[in-house]
Amino acid sequence: MAGTAEPPRTMFEKIWSRHQVLEREDGQTLLYVDRHLLHDGGATAFDMLRKRGLKPRAPERVFATPDHYVATDSRRLEEIQDPRHREMVEKLARNTAEHGIRMFGLGGPDQGIVHVVGPETGLSQPGLLMVCGDSHTSTHGALGALAFGIGSTEVAHVLATQSLWQRKPRTMRISVEGQLGEGVTAKDVILAIIAEIGAAGATGHVIEYAGSAIRGLSMEGRLTLCNMSIEAGGRAGMVAPDEITYAYMQGREYAPKGAAWEAALERWRALPSDPGAVFDREVTLDAAAIAPMVTWGNSPEDALPINGRIPSPEDAPDAERREVVSRMLDYMGLTPGTPLDEVPVERVFIGSCTNSRIEDLRSAAAVARGRQVAAGVRAWVVPGSEPVKRQAEAEGLHEVFRAAGFEWREPGCSMCLGTNGDIAAPGVRVASTSNRNFMGRQGPGARTHLLSPAMAAAAAVTGRFTDVRRLMRGDA
Amino acid sequence: MDPFLHLEAVAVPLPRPNIDTDQIIPARFLSRPREIDHGQFLFHDARRLPGSPEERPDFPLNRPEWREAKVVVGGRNFACGSSRESAVWALHDYGVRCAIAPSFGDIFYNNSLKNGLLPVVLPAEAVAELTAQLEARPGATLRVDLPAQTVTFPDGQVHGFEIDPFAKHCLLEGVDELGFTLTFEEDIAAFERRYGRENTR
Numbered sequence: 113m114a115g116t117a118e119p120p121r122t123m124f125e126k127i128w129s130r131h132q133v134l135e136r137e138d139g140q141t142l143l144y145v146d147r148h149l150l151h152d153g154g155a156t157a158f159d160m161l162r163k164r165g166l167k168p169r170a171p172e173r174v175f176a177t178p179d180h181y182v183a184t185d186s187r188r189l190e191e192i193q194d195p196r197h198r199e200m201v202e203k204l205a206r207n208t209a210e211h212g213i214r215m216f217g218l219g220g221p222d223q224g225i226v227h228v229v230g231p232e233t234g235l236s237q238p239g240l241l242m243v244c245g246d247s248h249t250s251t252h253g254a255l256g257a258l259a260f261g262i263g264s265t266e267v268a269h270v271l272a273t274q275s276l277w278q279r280k281p282r283t284m285r286i287s288v289e290g291q292l293g294e295g296v297t298a299k300d301v302i303l304a305i306i307a308e309i310g311a312a313g314a315t316g317h318v319i320e321y322a323g324s325a326i327r328g329l330s331m332e333g334r335l336t337l338c339n340m341s342i343e344a345g346g347r348a349g350m351v352a353p354d355e356i357t358y359a360y361m362q363g364r365e366y367a368p369k370g371a372a373w374e375a376a377l378e379r380w381r382a383l384p385s386d387p388g389a390v391f392d393r394e395v396t397l398d399a400a401a402i403a404p405m406v407t408w409g410n411s412p413e414d415a416l417p418i419n420g421r422i423p424s425p426e427d428a429p430d431a432e433r434r435e436v437v438s439r440m441l442d443y444m445g446l447t448p449g450t451p452l453d454e455v456p457v458e459r460v461f462i463g464s465c466t467n468s469r470i471e472d473l474r475s476a477a478a479v480a481r482g483r484q485v486a487a488g489v490r491a492w493v494v495p496g497s498e499p500v501k502r503q504a505e506a507e508g509l510h511e512v513f514r515a516a517g518f519e520w521r522e523p524g525c526s527m528c529l530g531t532n533g534d535i536a537a538p539g540v541r542v543a544s545t546s547n548r549n550f551m552g553r554q555g556p557g558a559r560t561h562l563l564s565p566a567m568a569a570a571a572a573v574t575g576r577f578t579d580v581r582r583l584m585r586g587d588a
Numbered sequence: 589m590d591p592f593l594h595l596e597a598v599a600v601p602l603p604r605p606n607i608d609t610d611q612i613i614p615a616r617f618l619s620r621p622r623e624i625d626h627g628q629f630l631f632h633d634a635r636r637l638p639g640s641p642e643e644r645p646d647f648p649l650n651r652p653e654w655r656e657a658k659v660v661v662g663g664r665n666f667a668c669g670s671s672r673e674s675a676v677w678a679l680h681d682y683g684v685r686c687a688i689a690p691s692f693g694d695i696f697y698n699n700s701l702k703n704g705l706l707p708v709v710l711p712a713e714a715v716a717e718l719t720a721q722l723e724a725r726p727g728a729t730l731r732v733d734l735p736a737q738t739v740t741f742p743d744g745q746v747h748g749f750e751i752d753p754f755a756k757h758c759l760l761e762g763v764d765e766l767g768f769t770l771t772f773e774e775d776i777a778a779f780e781r782r783y784g785r786e787n788t789r
């Protein structure tokens with residue numbers, strides 16, 4: 113326990129020092145990993161272990177679920193059309209079975225996107241150090257964990273040693289103060305943050321999100337927020353645990369029970385950054401100034417409020433930016449000066465580890481209810497996990513979506529990345545609730561615009577980007 | 589992994605900021621095992637005309653002077669995005685041994701160190717200067733000296749760079765961390781005893 117003489121510490125520092133196995137003089141620290149999550153893109157790491165005759169050191173700390181390569185129109189392995197994709201899912205099942213690692217398998221009751229499954233099963237907890245061979249591992253920081261993505265060599269390293277060498281990153285606090293407006297969601301907040309600080313704005317830093325607007329977010333909202341920390345370049349993102357966190361955690365499969373729960377609560381309550389703790393950088397945003405956001409370019413930093421206009425290369429501050437803007441406009445098929453809400457969409461994707469949780473589906477369904485997907489638009493809803501799907505169906509959301517003309521599909525990463533074959537054709541404009549609008553992300557030549565689930569539903573029913581607040585007020 | 593000491597090689601400028609790992613290797617090639625030559629997937633779509641196998645002549649790596657480049661000089665936030673180590677494998681298998689940029693995606697930076705590909709961070713002005721020199725003389729070479737931690741530009745300017753001493757050691761020796769970490773088995777076991785069963789459930 114911290115004595116009175118100890119300097120105030122950030123939540124990050126508390127978690128970091130608790131997991132230090134050893135620190136070398138040069139600053140390299142060997143950190144112990146509490147939880148290691150795996151998905152079906154990670155076969156290489158097992159190959160690396162096998163080659164060296166090694167085994168997972170602590171299989172009880174490792175959990176897996178197939179998500180990147182599963183089909184979203186079937187739950188049957190045999191029905192995965194592409195043999196390469198099928199093999200990825202099979203390999204995960206084989207590797208985990210061989211080493212006694214728990215897998216939330218395809219067709220089972222808990223399968224889903226790894227960053228949806230972790231929080232949902234209670235595996236993601238305050239104060240834990242978590243890794244996964246996926247950059248969006250930052251998601252789990254929403255619970256007050258230190259969670260970050262690693263590459264396959266590091267995955268093999270963690271499997272073999274349950275630990276990882278790291279240099280201490282810097283810290284950054286992003287405070288969003290005040291009240292978010294009606295129709296403004298966590299997705300809009302994170303897009304506004306990235307637009308403000310840039311896609312490399314948090315490079316080398318662990319972000320702690322703070323401020324009254326963040327404390328007011330639900331757990332789903334915080335997961336969305338932390339998910340995109342990596343799109344700001346952040347090593348990780350985190351939110352201090354509070355009553356919202358504990359209420360979310362309680363009763364989940366892997367959450368502590370009984371006396372262990374009480375002990376955990378006591379530990380967790382000591383986690384938030386101490387008053388007076390110093391961050392290497394501080395950024396503050398005004399919540400009331402954030403509007404529903406849509407990206408127009410090929411980096412998540414290229415986001416605008418829905419009432420904005422497509423920028424012109426002429427307005428760029430320098431020649432480099434001018435070139436980048438014109439390339440992006442060319443790729444995206446956009447004309448400078450066009451109001452965003454006049455840009456027509458052809459496909460809508462509601463899903464991904466950013467926005468496929470129950471609250472996301474509820475907010476999209478609220479917009480879809482009693483409306484129809486516009487002619488010529490193909491709209492998908494892909495729940496983040498089997499439990500999300502069950503919950504949504506229990507609430508009748510699937511019927512709302514179907515009645516409005518959306519397709520209701522099976523859980524997986526789907527069109528976020530398209531590794532399972534769910535892609536958009538070249539030139540097709542997609543309104544997507546995922547996290548990356550990179551060139552070719554949703555298929556070669558596909559044009560991705562990032563937005564919130566409610567905004568995506570609004571785009572689906574109007575056939576163009578639309579300020580969801582107008583639909584909410586009933587004047588569109 | 590291959591050791592890295594010195595390199596004197598052609599450098600190709602890729603000056604745009606935020607060149608992401610999806611561009612370096614598109615997602616549809618991620619299911620290939622490591623043994624496959626990933627060089628064929630490097631900038632697969634960016635190198636080609638939309639929807640065609642044909643190369644776009646304006647993509648730097650397609651120019652004869654830069655085809656054999658072993659160094660890439662990127663813009664700010666080079667290789668941002670996903671954790672796919674195959675982005676490093678694609679560069680590595682193509683023959684690239686060093687990437688220079690004002691900043692990198694964190695995960696890519698770590699991944700490169702583990703595959704014998706040296707990531708070098710230089711100040712933005714220096715990278716801009718280097719890019720200008722390379723564009724003025726396509727096919728020009730530069731020299732990278734890891735022991736001395738310097739890059740020598742085509743015009744002879746020498747720039748120092750920082751690298752973590754541990755990572756430097758691993759690169760110089762061509763050893764990977766895993767073997768090294770296994771020698772700390774006792775420390776890990778001691779940590780586990782201290783830490784107990786906490787957080788296993």
Ligand code: SF4
Nearest residue numbers: 248464465525528529
């Ligand atoms: S949903 Fe998208 S970002 Fe999330 S894990 Fe899957 S592919 Fe990655």
